[in-house]
Amino acid sequence: MKEAVERLNAEYQLNLTSAEMDAIAQQAEAGRRLFQKLFEADVEGVPPALQIHPAIKK
Amino acid sequence: MNLQDLEHLTIAALAPSIRERKVSVIEITRLFLERIERVNPHINAYVTVATDYALAAAESADREIARGRYRGALHGIPFSIKDNFATAGIRTTAGSKVLHDWVPDFDASVVAKLKDAGAIILGKTNLHEWALGGTTINPFYGTTRNPWDLNRIAGGSSGGSGAALAASLCLASIGSDSAQSVRNPAAMCGIVGLKATYGRISQHGTVPGTGAYSCNHTGIMTRTVADAASVLEVVAGHDPEDPLSAPQPVAKYSTSIGKSVKGLRVGILRGYFEEVVSAEVQRTFSAALEHLKSLGLETEEVTTRHMDLMPAVKVCTSRVENASAHDHNLRTRSRDYSPATRNAYLAALLVPASAYLMAQRVRRLICAEFHELLRRVHLLALPTVGFAAPTIDECEEGWLDIDGKKIRRQDERGGADSLTCIPFNVTGFPALSVPCGFSQTGMPVGMQIAAGPFQEDLIFSVAHAYEQATGWHKRRPVGNWLN
Numbered sequence: 001m002k003e004a005v006e007r008l009n010a011e012y013q014l015n016l017t018s019a020e021m022d023a024i025a026q027q028a029e030a031g032r033r034l035f036q037k038l039f040e041a042d043v044e045g046v047p048p049a050l051q052i053h054p055a056i057k058k
Numbered sequence: 059m060n061l062q063d064l065e066h067l068t069i070a071a072l073a074p075s076i077r078e079r080k081v082s083v084i085e086i087t088r089l090f091l092e093r094i095e096r097v098n099p100h101i102n103a104y105v106t107v108a109t110d111y112a113l114a115a116a117e118s119a120d121r122e123i124a125r126g127r128y129r130g131a132l133h134g135i136p137f138s139i140k141d142n143f144a145t146a147g148i149r150t151t152a153g154s155k156v157l158h159d160w161v162p163d164f165d166a167s168v169v170a171k172l173k174d175a176g177a178i179i180l181g182k183t184n185l186h187e188w189a190l191g192g193t194t195i196n197p198f199y200g201t202t203r204n205p206w207d208l209n210r211i212a213g214g215s216s217g218g219s220g221a222a223l224a225a226s227l228c229l230a231s232i233g234s235d236s237a238q239s240v241r242n243p244a245a246m247c248g249i250v251g252l253k254a255t256y257g258r259i260s261q262h263g264t265v266p267g268t269g270a271y272s273c274n275h276t277g278i279m280t281r282t283v284a285d286a287a288s289v290l291e292v293v294a295g296h297d298p299e300d301p302l303s304a305p306q307p308v309a310k311y312s313t314s315i316g317k318s319v320k321g322l323r324v325g326i327l328r329g330y331f332e333e334v335v336s337a338e339v340q341r342t343f344s345a346a347l348e349h350l351k352s353l354g355l356e357t358e359e360v361t362t363r364h365m366d367l368m369p370a371v372k373v374c375t376s377r378v379e380n381a382s383a384h385d386h387n388l389r390t391r392s393r394d395y396s397p398a399t400r401n402a403y404l405a406a407l408l409v410p411a412s413a414y415l416m417a418q419r420v421r422r423l424i425c426a427e428f429h430e431l432l433r434r435v436h437l438l439a440l441p442t443v444g445f446a447a448p449t450i451d452e453c454e455e456g457w458l459d460i461d462g463k464k465i466r467r468q469d470e471r472g473g474a475d476s477l478t479c480i481p482f483n484v485t486g487f488p489a490l491s492v493p494c495g496f497s498q499t500g501m502p503v504g505m506q507i508a509a510g511p512f513q514e515d516l517i518f519s520v521a522h523a524y525e526q527a528t529g530w531h532k533r534r535p536v537g538n539w540l541n
Contacts, residue, residue, distance in 0.1 A: 008408065012388060023397075024405050028409075031373065037370050038367060039413075046423055
């Protein structure tokens with residue numbers, strides 16, 4: 001994850017310190033672990049939720 | 059009328075006096091402004107007080123009413139607005155350094171509706187930076203303190219609104235709620251907070267990046283349930299400016315006040331959040347359930363299959379959507395964010411699209427399960443927040459003590475104080491927090507009552523019956539600093 005943060009740091013010209021990048025990488029990794037559980041759900045045939053009301057879409 | 063009279067005033071009590079011209083709007087407005095001047099330095103609820111605007115609006119309201127043009131129950135009623143709603147001619151910061159000097163030239167739709175109804179905007183209330191958090195410890199605009207104990211937080215992110223109501227610095231406030239942000243400060247400050255159904259109140263003019271798209275709602279904070287119903291009647295409805303607003307007709311919510319609640323079935327929602335519910339909050343909530351039963355309601359414990367995925371769905375959707383709104387500012391002004399907020403958004407930029415889409419697919423599953431659940435029961439109930447307002451020191455240190463266990467205030471699932479609220483952000487179902495007692499430290503505790511989409515009337519009926527039976531809402535904070 002640290003490499004991804006380093007790429008972001010370069011692309012966004014953030015000038016982050018190494019400690020700041022570590023903190024962000026740690027947070028991103030914790031998020032990745034949390035979101036991994038989503039992939040265990042059976043969502044066969046389930047489209048993403050969209051809350052635009054049909055009447056408005058027209 | 060004097061300053062002390064403001065402490066027990068409600069919209070329902072004041073509106074007839076304004077209509078019958080027993081009291082003038084300018085008199086009321088001046089009293090509230092005077093109280094704000096005295097009390098606000100102690101709690102930092104308002105970040106901007108719109109004195110000149112409020113006085114001019116009050117004079118105009120009095121002239122109209124004198125000419126027989128009374129507009130309705132909100133005419134002349136003093137409101138505050140969370141500082142992430144655009145207000146024409148009044149600075150709107152979103153609690154951020156980035157927008158420190160922004161003065162919009164338009165009103166958010168909810169503000170425009172309030173002005174059309176004759177409400178008086180007293181000013182803008184403090185919030186967590188970019189509404190991303192539940193403490194309203196704001197590095198740029200200071201910490202909002204809880205009027206019940208100045209060493210404790212007022213909750214958040216609409217903490218300024220909660221504190222302003224508890225300290226009698228307005229009669230109603232508009233907040234936003236993408237995880238807890240109306241209901242949490244309502245519970246911690248001992249007032250009523252309504253997060254209406256997704257799309258029920260327009261979000262046009264909410265500052266982008268303070269709540270995202272999937273889970274954010276405009277909410278109402280008042281002192282009583284009846285007042286919340288009155289405000290919802292005015293601000294609800296489809297808005298052509300907001301493609302996510304709902305076209306359903308607006309009900310006459312005030313007629314739900316006083317209706318019989320006998321025989322209604324309440325599901326006590328159980329799930330992943332029980333570890334953050336303290337024993338004293340659980341006891342207070344259990345006593346509230348006994349009250350509901352004494353009113354003729356039936357209760358049963360309920361849960362859903364994918365309940366444990368709620369935090370992952372909530373955090374994934376909101377963080378990714380919010381981060382996208384901040385992309386430009388992160389590229390150009392990243393040092394104008396606090397490190398915690400900046401890091402959260404940057405980490406969210408690294409979430410793969412596949413995870414975001416999976417979160418939205420699971421969200422659909424969860425919504426279907428909640429629809430199914432609400433075929434079995436009419437309403438859902440659970441504590442609004444699992445613990446009473448912690449101290450500012452505890453929040454700054456990042457740890458909470460819940461029954462002797464050290465719990466991180468914030469982890470990858472979001473704030474510990476948001477976990478009981480997020481089911482209704484993920485599903486978009488309406489939920490209201492009503493005061494239901496006090497902790498041993500004398501801090502307010504809230505009970506959350508939720509129902510199916512567009513069933514705010516049902517929530518109002520039950521919450522009002524409970525409120526009237528218990529009277530918790532009549533208590534007010536005390537202290538020399540309030541006089």
